Amino acid sequence: xxxQNESTPAxxxxxxxxxxAQKNAQLLALLHRLFGADxxxxxxxxxxxxxATTTREQIHGIIEGLQxxxxxxxxxxxxxxxxxxxxxxxxxxxxxxxxxxxxxxxxLRLKIFFPIADPVAPTLTDLYSAAxxxxxxxxxxxxxxxxxxxxxxxILNVEDMDYHPMRKEYALEDGTREDKTDLFFxx
Amino acid sequence: MAVNDTLEGTHKIIExxxxxxxxxxxxxxxxxxxxxxxxxxNLGPTHPATHGIFQxxxxxxxxxxxxxxxxxxxxxxxxxxxxxxxxxxxxxTLTDRMNYCSSPINNFGWHMTVEKLLGxxxxxxxxxxxxxxxxxxxxxxxxxxxxxxxxxxxAFTGFLYLMDEREKVYEIYEELCGARLxxxxxxxxxxxxxxxxxxxxKLRAWLKTFPAVMAEFEKMFNRNRIFMDRVxxxxxxxxxxxxxxxxxxxxxxAAGVDYDVRVMNxxxxxxxxxxxxxxxxxxxxxxxxxxxxxEIWQSLRIITQxxxxxxxxxxxxxxxxFYLPPxxxxxxxxxxxxxxxxxxxxxxxxxxxxVYHSVEGGNGELGFYLVSxxxxxxxxxxxxxxxxxxxxxxxxxxxxxxxxxxxxTLSSMNVIAGELDA
Numbered sequence: 001x002x003x004q005n006e007s008t009p010a011x012x013x014x015x016x017x018x019x020x021a022q023k024n025a026q027l028l029a030l031l032h033r034l035f036g037a038d039x040x041x042x043x044x045x046x047x048x049x050x051x052a053t054t055t056r057e058q059i060h061g062i063i064e065g066l067q068x069x070x071x072x073x074x075x076x077x078x079x080x081x082x083x084x085x086x087x088x089x090x091x092x093x094x095x096x097x098x099x100x101x102x103x104x105x106x107x108l109r110l111k112i113f114f115p116i117a118d119p120v121a122p123t124l125t126d127l128y129s130a131a132x133x134x135x136x137x138x139x140x141x142x143x144x145x146x147x148x149x150x151x152x153x154x155i156l157n158v159e160d161m162d163y164h165p166m167r168k169e170y171a172l173e174d175g176t177r178e179d180k181t182d183l184f185f186x187x
Numbered sequence: 188m189a190v191n192d193t194l195e196g197t198h199k200i201i202e203x204x205x206x207x208x209x210x211x212x213x214x215x216x217x218x219x220x221x222x223x224x225x226x227x228x229n230l231g232p233t234h235p236a237t238h239g240i241f242q243x244x245x246x247x248x249x250x251x252x253x254x255x256x257x258x259x260x261x262x263x264x265x266x267x268x269x270x271x272x273x274x275x276x277x278x279x280t281l282t283d284r285m286n287y288c289s290s291p292i293n294n295f296g297w298h299m300t301v302e303k304l305l306g307x308x309x310x311x312x313x314x315x316x317x318x319x320x321x322x323x324x325x326x327x328x329x330x331x332x333x334x335x336x337x338x339x340x341x342a343f344t345g346f347l348y349l350m351d352e353r354e355k356v357y358e359i360y361e362e363l364c365g366a367r368l369x370x371x372x373x374x375x376x377x378x379x380x381x382x383x384x385x386x387x388x389k390l391r392a393w394l395k396t397f398p399a400v401m402a403e404f405e406k407m408f409n410r411n412r413i414f415m416d417r418v419x420x421x422x423x424x425x426x427x428x429x430x431x432x433x434x435x436x437x438x439x440x441a442a443g444v445d446y447d448v449r450v451m452n453x454x455x456x457x458x459x460x461x462x463x464x465x466x467x468x469x470x471x472x473x474x475x476x477x478x479x480x481x482e483i484w485q486s487l488r489i490i491t492q493x494x495x496x497x498x499x500x501x502x503x504x505x506x507x508x509f510y511l512p513p514x515x516x517x518x519x520x521x522x523x524x525x526x527x528x529x530x531x532x533x534x535x536x537x538x539x540x541x542v543y544h545s546v547e548g549g550n551g552e553l554g555f556y557l558v559s560x561x562x563x564x565x566x567x568x569x570x571x572x573x574x575x576x577x578x579x580x581x582x583x584x585x586x587x588x589x590x591x592x593x594x595x596t597l598s599s600m601n602v603i604a605g606e607l608d609a
Contacts, residue, residue, distance in 0.1 A: 046540050046541050046542065047303055047304070047540065047541075047542045047543075049542075049543055051541070075430055075431075076430060076433065077433055078433070078545075078552070078554060078571060079554060079556065079569065079571040079576075081556065081567075081569040083558070083567055096556065096569075098543060098554070098556065098571070102430070102444070102446055102451075105451050105452070107543075109543065128431055128432075128433065129428070129431045129432045129433075129579070129580070130431065130432050130433030130576055130579075132579055133575065133576075133579045134576075137575075141267070154260075155259065155260060156259065156260035156263040156608060156609075157260060157263065158260075165265065165268060166267065166268055171272075172268060172269065172271070172272050
């Protein structure tokens with residue numbers, strides 16, 4: 001019965017108190033084992049969800065590895081979306097991936113950041129069919145280019161739009177301004 | 188025997204068409220193998236059978252669909268952008284305009300996300316009330332989907348039966364918040380008001396009468412020859428493909444995967460209730476219909492349990508910084524007036540952080556990814572809208588089938604345009 005993998009009573013107690021933290025620790029160990037500790041920066045657990053930042057060169061390999069990993073089977077791309085942080089030098093644009101393993105019930109959030117002057121990220125459409133429209137949405141809103149995407153065109157906005165509206169430089173106008181009255185509103 | 192032969196023949200046609208599918212390319216061939224010209228058919232944007240404003244450009248060989256290109260975005264209202272300059276309460280009204288067939292689920296999902304960010308603990312009674320209302324919303328969502336599926340196969344009676352029941356549920360909403368469709372009865376930290384005696388009486392009365400109507404509806408459809416001919420083996424998708432496409436909710440469960448957010452990541456006391464997750468086998472239109480029917484019964488079970496075990500106590504958290512005070516208190520109490528003002532004007536900053544919270548919406552996993560930079564509004568808010576995720580599989584599901592099959596497939600997928608485009 002003296003199995004190396006057998007957890008100590010203290011560990012069991014900790015797991016019983018916070019199973020999410022235990023799962024995150026196991027997942028992080030797996031990530032480090034598969035891809036090396038250098039691949040991830042800014043590892044944290046906001047509100048119990050393991051979050052890590054990696055690079056756009058590595059992201060495709062990491063997600064593919066996690067999807068094919070027999071133990072984890074990270075087989076579900078919950079969602080992905082673009083982000084814009086104008087004040088982060090050379091890291092202005094980002095993509096956030098939410099992944100989920102339905103067999104283990106483990107969620108993982110991965111992020112990549114890259115300069116807005118070079119808005120290119122690898123496509124995941126070869127791994128998940130779900131990524132097709134999500135990437136089109138990220139392209140539409142933030143102008144992120146996904147080389148290899150089968151049909152990278154705008155999805156929610158009109159084709160002839162010449163900007164990417166979710167970027168922070170396009171601020172919404174102030175709803176309380178008074179110089180613009182529409183007398184015929186609500187007729 | 189004859190029926191089986193026909194089905195087998197249909198399968199073969201579907202398989203061969205899928206193999207030849209020219210990768211959903213709008214520039215697909217314009218003639219078929221016999222040099223006959225193919226037809227390009229615009230299904231939508233405003234076709235009565237598309238149930239919303241979205242377009243499918245289908246290429247047809249006779250009545251068979253060869254390929255298709257879905258086009259969406261006709262009612263895109265930039266909710267994610269608008270949310271970036273709205274305080275948290277004002278975003279509630281954006282959420283219930285997404286899946287307007289089950290607004291309370293969207294509202295409470297958003298409120299729970301904010302509660303997670305702010306660290307607000309919701310009392311048990313409020314959680315149970317939310318469960319009751321969310322299950323009512325799920326029932327109305329499934330009722331309209333299945334009722335409309337009946338209409339699309341030519342059976343109008345079932346729709347009328349079910350709409351009557353939906354109205355009764357809306358009367359319960361009306362009792363709680365005054366609104367029927369775009370409800371707004373939740374608050375960050377609990378409910379706006381308690382379940383009134385009238386609302387409970389209405390709910391109990393409805394719980395008594397509804398099962399008979401539902402049973403009659405099922406009797407009309409479940410083994411109906413005409414209905415089954417139209418929906419069995421139509422618009423099917425395998426479990427593997429469904430997972431790869433990111434399906435959730437009844438559409439995924441119809442394919443045989445028992446993934447349900449309520450069970451896997453329980454929220455709002457769902458772990459206290461006993462219910463089952465109905466699953467299908469083939470993921471076809473009939474399975475989706477049956478899964479939704481069965482879920483309605485399971486939701487009724489949950490509502491009954493929640494109503495019987497409704498805990499006593501407050502219906503909102505004691506969190507004056509975040510919980511919008513009841514109107515009566517605002518009129519009579521200076522502190523309440525101040526907090527009401529500060530909350531409505533968004534003068535209370537949220538903590539820095541990012542949070543993802545998901546609920547089981549009428550259509551599947553409805554997720555909210557909220558990034559806060561410590562200001563009064565979200566820095567970034569992304570809605571994981573189940574319709575948006577699974578509608579892209581539509582063309583793959585209907586290629587090789589006929590136009591009438593495409594109609595019932597679309598209707599059984601329950602694509603809500605408000606959620607699709609957001």
